[in-house]
Amino acid sequence: MAIRIDNVGIAVRDLDAAIAFFTDLGLTVVGRDEVSGDWTDTVVGLDGNHAKIAMLATPGGEVRIELFEYLHPEAIETRPTLPNEIGMHRVAFQVDDIDEALAVAARHGCHPLRGVANYRDVYKLSYVRGPSGIIVMFAEDVTAGD
Incomplete structure (x- = not known):
């Protein structure tokens, strides 16, 4: 299949x-x-x-x-999903420029949950709380220019 x-x-x-x-x-x-x-x-x-x-x-x-x-039927409001809850809870995007992606998100009132992290000098990563409480992850490959 x-x-x-x-x-x-x-x-x-x-x-x-x-x-x-x-x-x-x-x-x-x-x-x-x-x-x-x-x-x-x-x-x-x-x-x-x-x-x-x-x-x-x-x-x-x-x-x-x-x-x-x-x-x-009427939509049911729920509390925002936490990163450690079971089930689907985020959508992730690879971006060329995480600072630009975060600036775009900020224009919509969406900000990082905590900040930008560096994963083993391979990725810069950040979760933001997007529209309707959706967790959106941005990942910038910092090795792309190597």
Whole structure:
């Protein structure tokens, strides 16, 4: 069986704010829609499912992120995920310039959880709390110029 990741889905409280954050980082919106009906109830497992969605892609299109804002049933607010909690909780991007990525994030009110770390002189790494509390990791390969 052949398998590949098609996309990663992230529920957000404000679709437009999340789109602005990710497009400022360099992702491109490849589609937007509003979905509802029997097929969405079946696939998602929620009766009366109704959501606004947007598909974004990294440059080159290798990775796609689907953002969705629930209109019905009402979205459930949760406390922000902690890095050591079980389950999916972050999306990671390799960036050419971590300082630039952090500056873009800061323009959206998103700041590092603690700062920028150096991993064995191979990567500079930082987690930020993105839109809707999403943990976003930036990784800059500091060996890229070697």
